[in-house]
Every structure is written in C-alpha cells, then in structure tokens.
Amino acid sequence: MRSSRDWEAPSAGARFAAWAGIAFLHVPVAIIVLYAFTTEDRSYDFPPPGLTLRWFALAFERSDIWAAMRLSIGVASLATAAALVLGTLAAFALARSRIRGKNALTLLFVLPIALPGIITGIALLAAMKLVGVEPSFWTIVAGHATFCMVIVYNNVVARLRRLPQSWIEASMDLGADSWQTFRRIVLPQVATALLAGGMLAFALSFDEIIVTIFTSGHQQTLPIWFFNELFRPRDRPITNVVAVLVIAVTLVPILLAYYLTRPATERD
C-alpha cells in the first residue's frame, strides 16, 4: 500500500542529489577564492602549500588593473543608465497594452539574450564596418546598453504584471487622479523592480566579455584584461586576486537585486 506521504518527504537519494548539485555549482568559485591566498606563484599545486595576503597588496599597486576597473565601472554605469530609461519605457508600454504586433515586439526585446552573445557582437562589428565607425568607449556602451535593456525590461514588466489592477481602480475610486495614482501607487511598486533591474544590468555589463571583444578597440575593460591574462598568463597570483575582486564587485548588486525582488512567500 503506497500512501501519498511518499511524495511529501524527500528520499535520502533526492536530498543527496540536490545538495551535490549545489556543491558542484559552488566548488569552482570557492577554489578561485582559495587560490588568491596561496603562497605558490608558479604552479597550481593542490592543496596550496601556504596562505598569504601578499598578492592583494601587489595587485593594489598595479595601475593597469585600476585603469581597467575604472573603465569597466564607467561603461557599466552609462549602459545601466541608458538601459533603465529604455527598458522602463518599453515595459510600461507593453505590460498591459493590447496593441497589434505586441508579440513580435516582446520577442524583439528579448532577442539580445535569446541569441548567443557572439551574434550581437559580430552584428555590431559588421554594422560598424559598414558605417565606418571606429571602436571606442561609446561603441562598448552602445553594445552593453542593448542587452542591459532586456534585463531592466524583464524585471519591470514582471512587476507591472503582478501589480493588481484593482489597486489602481481603488485609488481612482477614492478620488485620486491618474497622476496621483501613478505617483503614489504604481511608482512605489515598480521602484524596487527598477532598482533590481539596474543592479543586475550593472553586474552583467561589468562582467561582459563576449560582445565587448567585438566592440572595443584598444580599450581594456577588466574582463578584457582578464581574458588576455587567460591566454598569456604573466602574473598568475595577480590574476587570482582580480578574479576575487570581480566576484566581490558583482556579488553585492546581485544579492541586493534578489533581496528587492524576492517573492512574498520568502519574506518571513
């Protein structure tokens, strides 16, 4: 006799598989963090012979890393700003409307993340070659803004669709005009989605390499610095430290974005 309880408690195997999967996802990142502190600077012997903070001090003095970091932050800030404006407008337009061609537009706005990044990259490059635009800081920003917009759009559209229409009706019934309803009901609800979308867009842009390689000239963003180091390793310990820095810089906005958009069931 089989009872429904079989489906209520996980078997030991199911529990083990789930935790093993989570471990699989985290071990590589943990290893990178560990290697940033190793005293060994040539090979990747495991386990590390000793731990030190020396490489952080050395990386701190490198001007090329600081320059790459500044460039990446500049690109990410501008791309995020553009994405916030464009993505929010698109989300407000398409969240509830029933205009003709809405499905086509919705598909169009997710295309940059549905197609592989290399297509966005080579397409931008092909267009730059045809029009005669030289790669620069601004071509990197333009490329990033295009896929960052999708992130903002997705976040805001999801929140707008979850906003109960009855709240807006109630506000108007109670005598608020459309502006007051927008300012006091819609905007506060959307604000956290905007913030979360912006954070994710920033993290995505800060870390982007696939499109950036095609749209940058001699500019070296932090991912490009890292990419060069992958193929021509010169300072392995410094690379390890930069890896940890990149993880740290992207971790904060991602955790904040999650906190701002977590479902109501998890707020206990």
Added chain:
Amino acid sequence: MAAAAFATASRPLRAASTFFFRRQALAVYLLLVPPLLWFGTVYLGSLFALLAQSFYAIDEFTATVVPRLTLKTYAQLLTQPANLDIVLRTSEMAIAVTIAAAVVAFPIANYMARYARGRMKAFFYVAVMLPMWTSYLVKVYAWRLILAKEGILSWCLGALGLDGALAALLRAPGIGGPSLSSSYLGMFIVFVYMWLPYMILPVAAALERVPANLLSASADLGARPSQTFWRVMLPLAMPGVAAGSIFTFSLTLGDYIIPSVVGAPGYFIGMMVYQQQGTAGNIPLAAAFSVVPIVLIGIYLALARRAGAFDAL
C-alpha cells in the same frame, strides 16, 4: 508653502497624465518610440548589416571585402567539408550539453521546488542564482585550474585511487585527449557547469506549479514512484525543461571562449566567427558562420514552442 509649490509644479504633469490616461493607445506608442528607435537602429540595424555582410565576399587577391551581393561565401561555408564538420561538431556538443544539463538540473530543481520550505527554499534559489551571475571568465578560469594536468581534479582522483579510471576515460576515442583540459570531455563538463543554473531555474518554476495532489492521486491509484515520475511529473515539467534547453542550446552554440580555453583540437562555430573576423579579416565568412546558429536556434525555438516552452518563461 511646499505643498502649494508641489501642486503648481505638478500641474502640467497632472494635465499630461490625465491626457494620456484617456488616450492609452497614443501613450503606448509614444512610450515605444525611444526604445524602438534604439533597437531599430542599433540592434536590428546591426543584424541586417550582419546579414548583408554574409552576402558579400572577400577578394582573394587584395583580401578586401567586395560590397557586391553574392552567394560565394555561403557556397564556401556549405561545400567545404571542414566547415560542415565545425557546424556538426558544435551542434552535437550543444545537444549533449542540453541533455546532460537537464538530467543534472532535475533533482536540484525538484528538491528546491517541492521539498524545501521558507528559508531553505530562499537559500536554494540564492545558491543557484549566485554562481549563475558570478563572472563568466572567472568560472572558466576556475575550470582551467581544476582540469589542468596537475590540477585539483586529478589530485582528488589520485587521492581516491581513481587516476587509472581517468586515464582510461581520456584514452577513449572521440571524447578523450592528453588531459582533461584539452579534451572534448573536459569542454563538455565546463559547458554543463556554466549553463546548469539556466536549466535549474525554469525547471524549478515549472515544478512549483505541479499540484501536489496530482502526485498523491497517481500514488493512490497504485502507480509506483517511477511510474508517477514518468507519467505525471515529467510531462508537467517538460515546458520548464524546454525553456531551459533554449538557453543551454543557444549559449553552447555561440560560445567561443570555452572551446578556446579548454581546448580540444577541433574548431567550433563561435571560434570560427572570432577567428575569421579577427586574424583572417574575413568579415563575410564570419557573418555567414554566425547566421548558422541563428538558423539552428530558429528551428529549435519552433520545436520548443510546440512543446509549450514559452508558457514557462
């Protein structure tokens, strides 16, 4: 004072707001103008430029692009066996990675969607999202360290006394190589790792919506757990798997960094695009090569749509 100032300052806003509230269609079109202008020129314009470039060809003597429409580049792509090999190899890898990601993702998604509660559920979602958003390059770099000849994985296997098994696996034809970091097997592991969260999240979303009483009903009617899994749970989770597979398939098709860092000898589509536009300077061939994943993904999306993948996105 302040309130009065606020009132006067926002009067035009109020008027505009009321105006557009009454003409919602107009408001929608006006809102769409800036994003569409941007998308139309920068993104769609670029895609058309890409398509146009793929119909140009390179002059063999001067090595410059001749801006005249021709099918020469596509003929070169589709008739040279080496190029067809690249397309085939990339597609095989994308399919293998998609299947493996679905198999590995399912137990994790199942546990987080149906068993974990409250804080534990939140923990699982964060634990899947964090590695997904962690720097792509850092993860590739980590795997290079793990798979290297004297790296962590071979150390662990050695400590477990399994180095013989690894050597046997690397001798296997087709997937093997001198070390894990230069074999298709290693590349496959890295791909599965990289795209796993993209599979877990949609599958979990689909499983969250499976009513528990359907599974109880199946058990009450005498189905074994395996029967309930194959006949009830998997069909209901399928839209999620299809949605996740769009990511795993598409991301594998276009990637050029993983095949070049965890390098097996054979070329992949992404590497070909990268190399043709860079060192070879043959933008038309690079463009034609990048049309291949677009076509493959189009076919895949059509199939996924039939499986109901878009209901779970």
